[in-house]
Amino acid sequence: MAEALGHVLIVDDNKVNRLLLARNVELLGHRAEAAENGKVAMERLRAETFDLVLLDIEMPEMDGFEVLAAIKAAPELRDMPVIVTSSLEGLDNIVRCIELGAEDYLPKPVNQVLLGARLSSSLEKKRLRDEQKRLLDRFATHEVALDLQNSGFAIGGKRLTASVLFCDIRDFTALSEDLPPEATIELLNTYYTLMFDAVSSNGGIVNLMIGDGLMALFGAPQPLENPAQSAVAAAGEMFSMITVLNQEQRAAGAPEIRLGAGIATGEVVAGYAGTDERAAYTCVGKTVNLAARLEAHTKAAGRRILIDRQTRNSLRDPAAAERIQQVAFKGFSEPQDIFAL
Incomplete structure (x- = not known):
């Protein structure tokens, strides 16, 4: 039949x-x-x-x-x-x-x-x-697909408060030099599988991937009750998953992965950038720049996760974040208070 x-x-x-x-x-x-x-x-x-x-x-x-x-x-x-x-x-x-x-x-x-x-x-x-x-x-992520379904597509953005997370693999260039191309791609695919799950399970979206790095957004296009708390929870899951992955890597005699992450919270302009023929959902603003600077500074600070003051103040337990010295980041007129998790 x-x-x-x-x-x-x-x-x-x-x-x-x-x-x-x-x-x-x-x-x-x-x-x-x-x-x-x-x-x-x-x-x-x-x-x-x-x-x-x-x-x-x-x-x-x-x-x-x-x-x-x-x-x-x-x-x-x-x-x-x-x-x-x-x-x-x-x-x-x-x-x-x-x-x-x-x-x-x-x-x-x-x-x-x-x-x-x-x-x-x-x-x-x-x-x-x-x-x-x-x-x-x-x-596209589920959230972006839902936004397109509910609101339609239009080039442009709107101001809103969100948390931005940057994460990348430390010393990935040196790590990949010892691996064949196929193994490098397989390692990256495994890494992204874990990172995407950590982000999406906490209400965020991954809206940018560059090599071994990614940018995640919490609070847009769909609002979250506490974007900062969600971003910090996602970062915590990222490191927990990488710990388990590294156990398997060691057992297989394969190289381990070390991460650095930076999180900033504040006003961003989020929306669709590009042309009517080709566009992507993204966000821009000082908050994005600060999150990127924080992630890059994890190496100099010797810390895994760095956050800004607004993220720290939005946490359910702000005391869990340790204040470290102010840093004068490029592109910012005043030194920034930073905290480590």
């Missing part, structure tokens, strides 16, 4: 209509399930995965207009194609359905040939949208 082309939810309060529509849908090669009203339909849509909805309008408890509005308001459902099948007459009703997000409107009784054409067209559009989402999720 051939695999069903699509999983269709039929929503109609009339049992005969549900049965006939289900039969027609299955004859077209699709899998059909039914819900007797809008309330049941929304419960099913949130609990199961469907490819398309055939929706009646006049129903008890929750009518078709309310279902369309609920689908449009749910981020996880808003791209679900909905074809209205109704005996309601009048251009105003059809327009209202389309405005609420319906893909199409078929009058009852539904013509089998027309139903097949509309199902095929709507399912193909959904397949293309799903493929676009898959590619976006592959080449």
Whole structure:
């Protein structure tokens, strides 16, 4: 038996209509399930995965207009194609359905040939949208993908408070000189796998990778309750993971990794930079520069993690950060208070 082309939810309060529509849908090669009203339909849509909805309008408890509005308001459902099948007459009703997000409107009784054409067209559009989402999720972080889905794409940025984390492998050039290219790439891939997990599990995004270094952002594009605390927690997980990795490296006679990390908190300008043809989500500002300077200074200070005063003041336990001497960083008019974790 051939695999069903699509999983269709039929929503109609009339049992005969549900049965006939289900039969027609299955004859077209699709899998059909039914819900007797809008309330049941929304419960099913949130609990199961469907490819398309055939929706009646006049129903008890929750009518078709309310279902369309609920689908449009749910981020996880808003791209679900909905074809209205109704005996309601009048251009105003059809327009209202389309405005609420319906893909199409078929009058009852539904013509089998027309139903097949509309199902095929709507399912193909959904397949293309799903493929676009898959590619976006592959080449952008979940948070950036969500921001694009909710807000759309526009070159430019906005001011907000966030925490920026820079991290890199110390003396990576010397380390890689003793490794064949394939082993170097494998080590970097392992390193990035661990670092990405530490960042994402604490609500951050990695928005820049340069060789053995990375830049992570906490508090944008999605807000966080305490970006500084999240950034510090991520840094802690990074070093914990590298400790475990180094145990395996030693056992295999492979070189170990040493890290340095810098974290700064403050105002940044975050958004999409580039052109309409090619752009990336990033942030700029003094906070970014300070985080980079702090990471670079870990070598001179002999510390693993350095943070600025605003990050330290935002921690649940500020006393855990040890104050060290002020440093005059390039690009800053005044010496900066820095703290070590």
